[in-house]
Amino acid sequence: MRVRERDRGAVRRAVALGLAVAAAAGVxxxxxxxxxxxxxxxxxxxxxxxTVVDKCNDQAQGxxxxxxxxxxxxxxxxxxxxxxxxxxxxxxxxxxxxxxxWTAEFARAGWVREWTGEDREQAEAGTxxxxxxxxxxxxxxxxxxxxxxxxxxxxxxxxxxxxPRTWDDMIEQARRLKAEGRPSTILxxxxxxxxxxxxxxxxxxSAGGRLISDDGTRAVVDEGAVRALEQLKxxxxxxxxxxxxxxxxxDDIRLEFQQGEAAFQLNWPFVYPSMQEDAPDVARNVHWxxxxxxxxxxxxxxTIGGFNLAVSRYSPRPAASFDAxxxxxxxxxxxxxxxxxxxxPTIESVYSGPEMAAEYPMRDTILEELRDPAIRPITPAYQNxxxxxxxxxxxxxxxxxxxxxxxxxxxxxxxxxxxxVMP
Amino acid sequence: xxxxxxxxxxxxxxxxxxCAPAALVMVAVTGWxxxxxxxxxxxxxxxxxxxxxxxxxxxxxxxxxxxxxxWTAFGVTVLITVAQLVIEFxxxxxxxxxxxxxxxxxGLVRTVSLIPYGIVTVVAAFSWRYAxxxxxxxxxxxxxxxxxxxxxxxxxxxxxxxxxxxxxxFMALLLMTGLALVPExxxxxxxxxxxxxxxxxxxxxxxxxKPAILVALLFRxxxxxxxxxxxxxxxxxxxxxxxxxxxxxxxxxxxxxLGIGSTMSVLIFLAVALIAFLFVKLFGTAAPGADxxxxx
Numbered sequence: 001m002r003v004r005e006r007d008r009g010a011v012r013r014a015v016a017l018g019l020a021v022a023a024a025a026g027v028x029x030x031x032x033x034x035x036x037x038x039x040x041x042x043x044x045x046x047x048x049x050x051t052v053v054d055k056c057n058d059q060a061q062g063x064x065x066x067x068x069x070x071x072x073x074x075x076x077x078x079x080x081x082x083x084x085x086x087x088x089x090x091x092x093x094x095x096x097x098x099x100x101x102w103t104a105e106f107a108r109a110g111w112v113r114e115w116t117g118e119d120r121e122q123a124e125a126g127t128x129x130x131x132x133x134x135x136x137x138x139x140x141x142x143x144x145x146x147x148x149x150x151x152x153x154x155x156x157x158x159x160x161x162x163x164p165r166t167w168d169d170m171i172e173q174a175r176r177l178k179a180e181g182r183p184s185t186i187l188x189x190x191x192x193x194x195x196x197x198x199x200x201x202x203x204x205x206s207a208g209g210r211l212i213s214d215d216g217t218r219a220v221v222d223e224g225a226v227r228a229l230e231q232l233k234x235x236x237x238x239x240x241x242x243x244x245x246x247x248x249x250x251d252d253i254r255l256e257f258q259q260g261e262a263a264f265q266l267n268w269p270f271v272y273p274s275m276q277e278d279a280p281d282v283a284r285n286v287h288w289x290x291x292x293x294x295x296x297x298x299x300x301x302x303t304i305g306g307f308n309l310a311v312s313r314y315s316p317r318p319a320a321s322f323d324a325x326x327x328x329x330x331x332x333x334x335x336x337x338x339x340x341x342x343x344x345p346t347i348e349s350v351y352s353g354p355e356m357a358a359e360y361p362m363r364d365t366i367l368e369e370l371r372d373p374a375i376r377p378i379t380p381a382y383q384n385x386x387x388x389x390x391x392x393x394x395x396x397x398x399x400x401x402x403x404x405x406x407x408x409x410x411x412x413x414x415x416x417x418x419x420x421v422m423p
Numbered sequence: 424x425x426x427x428x429x430x431x432x433x434x435x436x437x438x439x440x441x442c443a444p445a446a447l448v449m450v451a452v453t454g455w456x457x458x459x460x461x462x463x464x465x466x467x468x469x470x471x472x473x474x475x476x477x478x479x480x481x482x483x484x485x486x487x488x489x490x491x492x493x494w495t496a497f498g499v500t501v502l503i504t505v506a507q508l509v510i511e512f513x514x515x516x517x518x519x520x521x522x523x524x525x526x527x528x529x530g531l532v533r534t535v536s537l538i539p540y541g542i543v544t545v546v547a548a549f550s551w552r553y554a555x556x557x558x559x560x561x562x563x564x565x566x567x568x569x570x571x572x573x574x575x576x577x578x579x580x581x582x583x584x585x586x587x588x589x590x591x592x593f594m595a596l597l598l599m600t601g602l603a604l605v606p607e608x609x610x611x612x613x614x615x616x617x618x619x620x621x622x623x624x625x626x627x628x629x630x631x632x633k634p635a636i637l638v639a640l641l642f643r644x645x646x647x648x649x650x651x652x653x654x655x656x657x658x659x660x661x662x663x664x665x666x667x668x669x670x671x672x673x674x675x676x677x678x679x680x681l682g683i684g685s686t687m688s689v690l691i692f693l694a695v696a697l698i699a700f701l702f703v704k705l706f707g708t709a710a711p712g713a714d715x716x717x718x719x
Contacts, residue, residue: 080676087470109471192661244557244570246661256558380471384678394661395573418469421490422678423665 037064039317039324043097044078044307045070048340055336056327064320066095066328075099075194079383086111086312094315095325098143098308100134101194101382104216107137108380112310115141119322123329130373131346135308137378143308145346146329147337150302150369151202152288152362154257154265154272159183163289167203167231170264170292174240177263185262186235187253190245192394197386198303198376199266200393203228205301205374207294211389211412216379219412221405229393229401231294236396246395258282266291268305269362273342288362290369301374306346338363344370384415384422391423457692463685470679483686492670493687499579500666504647506583507590511643514587515594522595523602533596540592548656551585555657575662582664585653590646594639601635602628641702645695667691 043049053068071078082096086106098106106112115123123144124132135143153170155163159182164170170186177184189195204211209224235241242248242256250267257265258279265271275283293300309325311318327333334345339359344366345351351363377385388411392404414420464483468476487493518536525532539547554560555572563571571577605628613623629636651668658664660673671691675684 076677083470083679084676105471109473192659242557244573246573247556247570247658252556259558384680387673387677418467418472418678418680419486421487421492421670421683422674422680423492423660423670 035065037062037317037320039064039066039094039321040092041066041068041095041097041324041328042071042082042093043068043095044075045073046337046341046343048337051340052328052333052336056324056333059327060324064317064324066324071097082106083111086314089314091312091314091316093312094317094321095328096310096312097146098310100131100145100148100304100306100308101376101386103135103143103308103310104137104378105380105382106310107140107142111313112142113313113315113318115144115311115322119144119326122326126331126347126349128346128348128370130304130370130375131306131308133375134304134306134378137380143310144325144329146307146309147334147343148346148370149268149305149344150366150373151198151266151268151291152365152369153291154267154286154288156183156263156282156285157287158285159263163287164264164292165290166296167235167292167294171235171238171240174263175238178240183261183263184240185242185256185264186238186240187242187248187257187262187265187267188235188245189248189250189253189267190236190241190394190396191247191249191252192390193249194386194390195250196393197389198305200228200232200389201303201376202291202300202374203231203294205303206291206298207231208298211408212377212379212385212416216377217416219409219416221409221412225408226401226405227294229399229404232393232396233399233401236399246397269344269366270342272362288365290365299372300369301372302369303376304370304373306344379416381416381418384418385412387422388412388415460685460688460692463681464689466682468681470681479682483682484690487683487686487690492665493667495663496665496667496670499664500648500650500668503579503583503586503650503666504644507586507647508640508643510583510587511591511594512640514591515598515639518591518595519598519602523599533599536595537592539589542589544589544652545656547589548585548653551581551653552657555581572658573662575664578658578662578664582650582653582657585657586647586650589653590643594643597639597642598632598635601632601639604635605631637702637706641699644698644702648695648698649691667694 041053050068053066057065071081078097079099079102082093082098085093086109096106096112098112103112107114120141123135123141127145128148131145131148132141135141135145153163159177160173164173174184174186188199190199201211204225207224207227209222209226209228210220211225212218213220236245242253242262244252244256248256250270253265253267254271254274256262257267257271258275260279260282272283272286272288275286291300291302309329311321311325315321329346331345331347331350334343334347335350335353335356337343338345338350339355342360344363348367350356351367356363376382379385389408392408392411393399411420415422465478465480466476467479467482522529522533522536552572554562555570557563557570567577571581609627609631610623613627618626649668650666651672654660654664654666654669655672660669665673667687668691671684671687674680674687678684
């Protein structure tokens, strides 16, 4: 009896020890060591964002300590990681970097908190209308625009005398250059992906067209949408694009442009600092202009991109998180990111800052486009709509304008209703 | 009598008790997700609209089976599977014969030929993609002036080549174990009877190797039917090159449509189960470790 009693005690001790070891292992394995005011930022890889984070941590004087966790490099990978963890109600993420097109989706699913009160006022103060619009859903604010983005027409000033104002003019100039045997290729990201849908959305908006009704529930696909299809098709059939157009994404065409065979490139401003570093010979002659328009009578309306900072519904530290997000997107931080990473600010006053003139020479053209931008349809189902569109638009040479538009109408409607199969 | 009986029963009980944790874990990690996927496939359930979840019966199956994207992807999957299998079988058999007969450096030859199988598929797929992209690649302008990954037929061919390159060594290895089953004296006897090289191969070696061949083909068919990584990296499903796995991934993970995505997963599961069933019942493939007659 006594022996057994002692045995039981030994077993109990062993079990307790085992549990303690398991618990300790669990704690160290799952969560990074952190204090009560740690704010976990999940954001796309951005070269100099860590410096911004460090500056904010210094200024916070202990109110919060941001830890920057890098998400995957590609947009789909970023979204998937966040969605997976939010669907599992993971409380290890506080501040999320959302692409402008995801804000509605995350808000509708209830994964991010609404910006209210003083935080909201600070996020809205002086912010450009377009980026702010992309952070709203159902009249409420769900993100603080950190940086916006807008594409420009990049061209080689040593071969192009005056930058083309319209799409047709661009094709015409390229054709002439090709005949003269000079760099003539028009580079556009035409792979079956979101970046190609951005190009289409710009052409669509520039032609005054619409794809989805304002309330985001009905597929419209009007005349302008057909006109934009015709223009993409015309470019693809012109023989002036790169042979790998229908497999090329933004970075692919940046690399191709740097090789020097192209005259035009339709791309985001990140190409500017990259070219200075990688291909200074080409960069010396590279200039920029407003994205060409569809309609000679009015300037283009260019699709905006960029990132909004949102606070996770499952964050245990919302107050510190809103605070941290505001610092990350402050005017000071945005000026730094514009100069160092080529990211267009969302706060209008930053553009007129003193060092911007030297370091960010394309700021006036960018601001001009940002004052009259095109916004991609705001709907929680945007990802599905975009997948369907990229499928129907790709490859551009296979577009049959009226027929493609007809298919868009049914398939976009299905996507909005979260019915049907995504390709 | 009764004491040995009791002891036997106790032994069996202990056996069950010892197995139970492992069996329960197996059910939990493999059985439960499958059942849950089946349950989800009967629902309209989109993570974006959590409040609109409802039971819809077979609606999702009607939607998927009536959709052209699904059938295109299904056709692509079958095409890639069959093409890959035929090429791999021929190449794998040739490789197996060479390795089997290698006189010098047999170990080295076998190790070297396994290298492609050891390389992570995604990594290999990226190098294929760059190789087939004009300007960055050395293969792109070999056959045409265009970009082969942007045309459907050539893109599919490249996917098959990438798959074949990766798994032929595995096929060869499986076939080589079959070759080892062929008795030398049987081949010698056939030779003395006047059988030509080809006759010895088709009428002596192949029949003896049949169980090994069928196991190899079964494994590779199941594997090939789930083709995913190469397609995602090489074309990401552009120009109608999606396989059923890519389509299921797009709907489930990208589209967050758990209902439709699960329906596709269940359909893929059924297709794979059917392939395994056909191999075992019709061709009499032996499960590894089963008796000679191939049926258990």
